[in-house]
Amino acid sequence: MSQPSTRTIDLFFEETGLGIEDVAVKSGLPPERVEAIALGRWTPSPAEREKIAAAFGVDVARISWGHTMDPRNVRYRRYGLKEDF
Numbered sequence: 001m002s003q004p005s006t007r008t009i010d011l012f013f014e015e016t017g018l019g020i021e022d023v024a025v026k027s028g029l030p031p032e033r034v035e036a037i038a039l040g041r042w043t044p045s046p047a048e049r050e051k052i053a054a055a056f057g058v059d060v061a062r063i064s065w066g067h068t069m070d071p072r073n074v075r076y077r078r079y080g081l082k083e084d085f
Helices: 009-016 020-027 031-038 046-056 071-079
Strands: none
Touching: 009 031, 009 046, 020 031, 020 046, 031 046
């Protein structure tokens, strides 16, 4: 018997058709926090993981959790490019 595959949170949003507000209501988390988690800007706590997984109707182990935001984007937005285009 094979184990269900693990997918990232953005794939669960895409596959279920749920939006940030939908998951926020189902999980009881603030929409800002759900959005940050969905965009990879925030790594959720174990309690937040359980709530979001329940909102999608899946086991916590089925979702790949982690910080995925590209740090280069943060650096360039904060300081800008050296060249002035």
